[in-house]
Amino acid sequence: MDKWEDNRAWFLVLPVFVIVAFSAIIPLMTVVNYSLQDIFGPGERIFVGVEWFKEVLHDSRLHEALLRQFLFSGMVLLIEIPLGIIIALMMPKKGWAASLSLVLIALPLLIPWNVIGTIWIVFTRPDIGLLGAAVNGMGIPFDHTASPIQAWITLMLMEVWHWTPLVALLAYAGLRAIPEAYFQAAKIDGASSWAVFKYIQLPKMRGVLTIALLLRFMDSFLIYAEPFVLTGGGPGNTTTFLSIYLVKIAVGQFDLGPAAAFSLIYFLIILLFSWLFYQVLQNAGKGGAQ
């Protein structure tokens, strides 16, 4: 679709720009400022250049946390995106069943993140929690505070439980926005449901799926409250993701300089990957449409 060329469109974008820039620009500049200085107290600071960046880049614990983070986010995307699409396809299109499914599926999304972690602590406890007791009942000793593998499985379960509904809701809304005429045409052509999915539903969902994928990537990469509450980064450091490690430096050790440098590197990694995903999905769409 060719767009109209008109720079006056900026007037339509201006309110958004102002309202976002108000909160975005000054804090970002301040963090850049922190990252270049050694701060002892108010008014006592020395310019140290890129010293903090060097220190952070050579921190082996950060490398480990980064690896864990990629593993976690990769698994999140591989599980949640296909699962979300499948659920959206299964959900009824109209009537009371559609309303009910929409409300039910949204429920996990509406619980504050710190509370999700807390609820899952109880839910997975072998003595008083349903999941923990059930797994124990099957003869598998369950204790996510001792076994790294079980801690990961528990976190993934919680994450998939919590966030797949987001993908499903977006995909569902994308599916409902496809005009009925497309399906009628496909029916006349005798297309299989797989063909309908591949040539109509999936291409038409590209926009919402791009958002879903970017959102899930960014938010899972920034995940903090849920693992912090559920496992506290343990056992050992096995579930210490980037944010948890960052908070340890920023709040625990109160090293504002390195923490700021860390934040900026962290931010740039997310930026780079989001941009790559975005480009790939944009181009995939162009190829598919022709």
Next chain:
Amino acid sequence: MKIKKRTIGLILYFIILMLPIYWMLNMSLRTNADILSTFSLYPKDITFANYMKIFTDSSWYSGYINSIIYVTMNTLISLATALPAAYAFSRYRFIGDSQMFFWLLTNRMAPAAVFLLPFFQLYSTFGLIDTHIAVALAHCLFNVPLAVWILEGFMSGIPKEIDETAYIDGYSFPGFFVKVFMPLIRSGVGVTAFFCFMFSWVELLFARTLTTTQAKPIAATMTRTVSATGLDWGLLAAAGILTIVPGALVIWFVRNHMAKGFAMGRV
């Protein structure tokens, strides 16, 4: 037969989805001592004490009121600013459009921990600390970009010929936007409204940093249940159940907009 398999799959998924929430409900109807001492699939002696405490203690229920106020403000601001912007991005080419579009999303990518301090300083400079509008504005940082992105996706799905036809028919831009265009993208508006509400509702770090008492959100109130005697799980679970209610109402109201999609040939 195929439809049946589908339904069974969906019901199974919903059962799994509801289990942790059921467990929370189960806990909310029991006393703390009961929760910690016995495993029980359902509350044997149902007690509403946890809920009564929340409804009668103003430090509890004011948390809900504060959250609802700033979340509503945030959702309205996000939608009002994002609708025209998303239209511009979906219909026009202008200087810096793609850079601007992507820049918006970058505001969701910063790890919050270190940004909280400058955030606090910025909002105190404007004297906004402990006001609802401060939290609403701060949440615009991540909700406005999201709203623009989701709405742009839906708007791009509407053929441009519809705009052209409407202008030929003599609609002014505002008239066209409200009377013709908005009904076409209402499933998108419904989804966007819900997501703005949801992300603002569950966010804790900004909301807690920018408030002290007057605008303190419910999620921050809930962290208070950690006391000298340990967590009051029953109270926390009851508060958790109640945090779901407002959002469930929102999605109930927008469900038709999400479910109906749009009918072509309306214009």
